[in-house]
Amino acid sequence: MEERIIASKGLYTEFSRKGGAAPTATHYCPGCGHGIIHKLMGEAMHDLGIQDRSVMISPVGCAVFAYYYFDCGNLQVAHGRAPAVGTGVSRAEDNAVVIAYQGDGDLASIGLNETIQAANRGEKMAVFFINNTVYGMTGGQMAPTTLIGERTVTCPQGRDPGYDGYPLHMCELIDNLSAPVFIERVSISDISHIRKARKAIRRALEIQRDGKGYAFVEILSTCPTNLGQNAEQSTRFVNEQMEKEFPLGNFRDLADQTEPICRADSVFKKKAIDDLFNLDTGSSPDAVLDPSFPEVQIKAAGFGGQGVLSMGLTIAHAGCVAQRFVSWYPSYGPEQRGGTSNCSVVISGESIGSPVVQESDVLVAMNRPSLEKFAADVKEGGYILYDSTIGECSIPEGVTGIAVPAIRIAGDAGSEKAANTAMLGIMLALGITGLSAQNFKAALSATFSGKPKLIPLNHVVLESAVSWANENL
Amino acid sequence: MATQLVKGNTAAVIGALYAGCDCYFGYPITPASEILQEASRYFPILGRKFVQAESEESAINMVYGAASAGHRVMTASSGPGISLKQEGVSYLAGAELPCVIVDIMRAGPGLGNIGPEQGDYTQVVKGGGHGNYKNIVLAPNSVQEMCDMVIQGFELAFKYRNPVVVLADGVLGQMVESLQFPEVAVMPEIDTEWAVSGTPETRNNLVSSIFLDFNQLENFNYELQEKYETIKEEEVEYEDHMTKDASIILVSYGISSRICRSAVDQARKEGIKVGLFRPKTLFPFPARELKEIAASRECTFVSVEMSNGQMLEDVRLAIECSRPTELVSRMGGNLITMDQVLEKIRKIAAEEE
Structure with missing residues (x-):
């Protein structure tokens, strides 16, 4: 009888990426399910007219070379990461049809997190999950979907739930999530099952063609090589044992009531970026080199x-504002969220070395622990400004300590919360920063630009503190 | 020209926006989190794409996806997160995909703490993941460079189709300084020669790092090494401060280099001939330039770094151990102080006499 080859649609006619002497044969073992599934997917891609738009993601596992076959854009990615890579492609290219093809080890073991999270975000992708209960490429190890009692090279006595846990049911897991549009489990064990699988695969790809979101198709498949079965045995294994553990059927199809997801185009215009940062109105003059200005820490x-x-x-x-070189460096992390926090500020006439103040010219301490922690690091001739509510405290020799009624000054002016601004007033009055009242007022206006109501209050607090300093110091 | 006070981490995002980066994927970690936060704030307003990923691995693989599609994509993290990303970085290098990764280094090993350190030098500069690959590594030392080097990073990433790491530290990420905003905004284009974008022009393309044939993979590895040689020839950048007549050469990058600069200025006032050599690229490392200095006069090299001599090894290799070398270091989240550097300078100067 003459051999007749029916060309597959959506797949290359010759697999040149594979190389070797048989350019039309796949690399898969006889009896493997991948070939059938590839054919169903290729045909659907072709019939739906999405090959130009399709980005096929080959996994790690036996289908690592899926890109030998699919006539569309192809990516090969790390073990388990296809849904994350697919997310990147889909977000970057809104019109792309993203297809992830993954085995049970890839999808349900090392990539379980990526799988669940991409499904939960409702990424625009079709995920085809090939479940044959065993790691194929690496030589027949136990998979997350290996059946109870099933023997593999890493559970030679059969999977024992007391040691190995139970088979993972991916459709059921994903069916707990809100975002997925389509979830179905099918099988390719025999002709009648293949017909149903064909439908589910087309449906999942239709949803991608229309940009409607996440579709998941679990396909119970055969691995005669690693499970030591012949063709007949492998069909029976899927039909009689796998189906019992993994019931076939549609879990969800919301395609008809789902609207396409459309993501905005990226804007690259300079003006649009400038405007985000209010560059027209919110910019400062550049610093001017002035080595005669004494650096203040x-x-x-x-x-x-x-x-x-x-x-x-x-x-x-x-x-x-005064065109000095400045730096600010905060304590960050847990310190910021509780207990004490602190920051370093350097004002200089030249470019600044370390922004971290080890020895300060001025310490502003708003509470006792801060005073005790940093007082010893104030330089000789320096100042310690502390709130007078701290009470009696020891100031190192050679350092001027000033108890400032900052909370009272701020409270009298309208809000105790502005006690920090009162401290600025003292610094201004003492002239220890080399900055003017104008500079401070402009800075306060900038600090409170988001809450403009607070600007006049803070200006009043600043002035009151200056008056207090002039009268008392 | 527009100038604003900006946090280092924010400056990295500003750089990305002007560099035409339209995809950001990341995971929170102190002290790099503001990069993620600022990206989430600004990217969507411009229609650019932002996803807070479920893990560092996912973030770097989302980067792989968007980079495969030919887009300009960035992620950021800190030591422990960079360790997690290394698998993806190896795949990116293997598939010759461009991207920018910002590392705001914190103290390790293990969970360590969130203080600044430079202990990621080896894992970033020498590769970090599996295989014979290199990242291009840029080392900013100011808020301005946090922005500028992200922009430069994208240029290099696409010029060489290679991952670029902007290697900064907790201080640079957290500090605020003046930033002169970029004067140009890049309008990116997709290179249909290699990208897989789900378009008719890119339908025949394949992004992959697998070569089944040993000889093919070896040849590919040789091609990669040639690329790295070109990068070494073309892209070395450094800054020197008073090294011309110096008999003590401080070698330092990042925040440590700023402390060194102050120390040099102070020691010069004391009449000590000391200079600072600051690599701005860590790969390619300015080995030739250091060797020239070593060959030109008797001098001592001092690696000043917030790590256990990780860069000191590269200094010794660069000068082929032809001159004495010393290390000034702090670890654990502590900063090097100017006094610590000065003490070493004075000690070496005293021994010279």
Whole structure:
């Protein structure tokens, strides 16, 4: 009898990427299910007219070479990561049809997190999950879907749930999520099953053609080589044993009531980016080199919520307005969220070395722990400004300690929360930053630009503190 | 020209926006989290794509996906997260995909702490994942360079189709300084020669790092090495400060280099001939330039780094151990102090006399 070859649609006619002497034969073993599934997928891609748009993701496993066969854009990716890679492709190219093809080890073991999370985000992709209960490429090890009692090279006595747990049911897991549009489990064990599988595969790809979201098709498949079966045995294994553990059927099809997902185009215009940062109105002049300006190093510290970080930023802003070189560096992480926080500010006439103040010219301490922690690091001739509510405290020799009624000054002006601004007023009055009242006011306006109501209040607090300093110091 | 006070981490995102990067995928980790947060804030407004990934591995694989599609894509993390990403970085290098990864280094090993350190040098500069590959590694030392080197990173990534790492540290990420905003915004184009974008022009393309045939894979490895040689020839960048007549050469990058610069200025006032050599590219490492200095005069090299001599090894290799070398280092989240550097400078100067 003459051999008749029916060309597959959607697949290359010759598999040139495979090389070797048989350019029309696949690399799969006789009796393997991958060939049938490839054919069904290729045919659907062709019939739906999506080959130009398709990005096929080959997994790690026996289908690592799926790109030998599919006539579309192809990616080969790391074990288990196809849904993450697919997410990247889909977000970058809204019109792309993303197809992930994964085995049981890839999808349900090393890539379980990626699988669930991509499904939960409802990524626009079709995931084809080939479940044959065994690792194929690596030589027949236990898979997350290996049946209870089934022997593999890593459960030679048969899978024992007491040691190995139970088979994972991926359709059921994914069916717990809100986002997926389509979930179905099919089999390719024999002709009648293949017909149903064909339908499910087409449905999943139709959903991709229409950009409607996430589709998951689990396909019970055969691996005669690793399970030591002949063709007949492998069909029976799928029909009689696998189906019992993994019941076939549609879990969900919301395609008809789902609208396509359309993502916006990226904007690259410079003006659009400039506007995000208000470059027209919110820019400062550049710093001017002035080696005669003595560098000032400031440490501000207090409880979280006392505004020490924003006080530091305001000083930096004031320096920036005055065309000085400035830097600000906060304590960060857990410190920021509880207990004490602190920041370093440097104002200089030249480019700044370390932004981290080890020895300060000025320490502003809003609470006792901060005072005790940093007082010893103040340089001789330096200042310690602390809130007068801290009470009696020892100031190192050669350092000027000033108890400032900052909370009271701020409270009298309208809000105790502005005590940090009162400290700025003291610095201004003492002239220890080399910055002017104008600089500080402009900086306060910038700091509170998001809450403009607070600007006048803070200006008043600044002035009250200056008056207090002039009267009392 | 527009200047604003900006945090280092934010500057990296600003750089990405002007560099035409339209995809950001990341996972939270201190002290790099603001990069993720700022990307989530700014990218969607411009229609650009942002996903907070479920893991560092997923983030780097999303990068692989968007890079495969030919887009400009960025991710960021810190030591423990960079370790997790290494699998993906190896695949990116193997598939010759361009991307920018920002590493805001923190102290290790293990969970360590969130303080600044430079202990990722080896895992980033020498590769880190499996296989014979290299990242291009840029080392900023200011908020300005956090922005500028992300932009430069995208140019290099696409020029060589290679991952680029911007290797910074907790201080650079967290500090605020003046930033002069970029004057140009890049309008990116997809290279249909190799990208797989789900378009008719790219239908025949394949992005892959698998070569079944040993000789083919070996040849590919040789091609990669040739690429790295070209990068070594073309892309070395460094800054030197008063090295011309110096008999003590500090070698330092990142935040440590700023402390060194202050130390050099101070020691010069004391009459000590000391200079600072700052690599701006760590791969390619400015080996030839260091060797020239070593060959030109008697001098001592001091590697100043917040790690256990990881860069010192490269300094010794560069000068082929022809001159004495010393190490000034801190670890565990501690910064090098100017006094610590000065002490070493004075000690070496005293021994010279």
